[in-house]
Amino acid sequence: MDKSATSARHAFALELIREAGDLALGYFRRRQSLTIRSKGVQDMASEADLNTEMLIKRRLAHTFPEDAFLGEETGRTALAPGQGLWVVDPIDGTQPFISGMSSWCVSIAFVLDEALKFGMVYAPARDELFAGGEGLPATLNGAPVERHPGRAITDGIVGVGYSPRVTPDQYLPIFGRLLRAGGMFYRDGSGALALCYVACGRLIGYIEAHLNSWDCLGALAVIHAAGLKTNDFFADDGLHVGNPLVVGNDEIYAALEKVYGASPPKRPL
Numbered sequence: 001m002d003k004s005a006t007s008a009r010h011a012f013a014l015e016l017i018r019e020a021g022d023l024a025l026g027y028f029r030r031r032q033s034l035t036i037r038s039k040g041v042q043d044m045a046s047e048a049d050l051n052t053e054m055l056i057k058r059r060l061a062h063t064f065p066e067d068a069f070l071g072e073e074t075g076r077t078a079l080a081p082g083q084g085l086w087v088v089d090p091i092d093g094t095q096p097f098i099s100g101m102s103s104w105c106v107s108i109a110f111v112l113d114e115a116l117k118f119g120m121v122y123a124p125a126r127d128e129l130f131a132g133g134e135g136l137p138a139t140l141n142g143a144p145v146e147r148h149p150g151r152a153i154t155d156g157i158v159g160v161g162y163s164p165r166v167t168p169d170q171y172l173p174i175f176g177r178l179l180r181a182g183g184m185f186y187r188d189g190s191g192a193l194a195l196c197y198v199a200c201g202r203l204i205g206y207i208e209a210h211l212n213s214w215d216c217l218g219a220l221a222v223i224h225a226a227g228l229k230t231n232d233f234f235a236d237d238g239l240h241v242g243n244p245l246v247v248g249n250d251e252i253y254a255a256l257e258k259v260y261g262a263s264p265p266k267r268p269l
Contacts, residue, residue, distance in 0.1 A: 093190030107218030119221025132225025156204030205248030
């Protein structure tokens with residue numbers, strides 16, 4: 001796939017994510033009428049999640065029928081070597097969404113042969129669109145962003161993700177090490193948004209013991225465009241089974257790797 005084909009996809013996705021965000025925002029404003037179902041402990045979904053993903057999936061299938069798709073709600077299509085892949089979370093932060101909080105977003109990423117080409121995260125209730133990719137700057141609503149200048153975890157706030165896919169016994173030692181190292185934590189229910197906050201300097205770093213690809217790839221493209229360091233999320237079939245994630249500049253990454261305790265997947269990016 002040449003650069004012009006990737007650029008066409010990027011331009012299309014920037015328009016599509018706003019369209020999808022507007023649809024989701026309409027559901028958010030009438031969330032009391034939604035039918036909520038549980039997919040597991042603290043893992044909720046509604047017709048807002050499904051219908052937003054279906055909008056994205058239909059638009060992509062019509063415009064780029066040669067591409068594959070991986071979505072949180074509808075799963076994956078067949079993926080062949082050399083085929084582009086869209087990775088989508090229609091509403092990251094469904095629990096905040098149904099609880100009436102603004103900390104939720106739509107996430108879209110484009111992957112080619114396990115290389116993250118670009119991604120974007122749109123928080124409609126906050127009117128914030130983060131974007132970035134290979135050869136592209138990290139931006140917020142089209143303006144370049146700058147990462148946090150801190151060099152120690154005591155210089156800022158660390159985003160800490162958690163989900164019931166990880167047991168409390170696995171999570172609590174990480175949390176304890178962060179606090180004992182003088183760190184302060186932040187979590188508002190959306191890993192994608194927290195990662196974007198690292199890219200734009202609101203947070204100093206991020207750590208989580210397990211994320212799925214749709215939870216983070218849109219934001220990881222922004223992280224990489226901002227020049228920040230991460231472990232290799234694609235290692236050990238992370239695209240399909242998920243992985244831990246550690247993010248920061250060189251010094252923060254090293255400190256959070258110690259906080260994590262066991263080494264996350266190697267080959268830092």
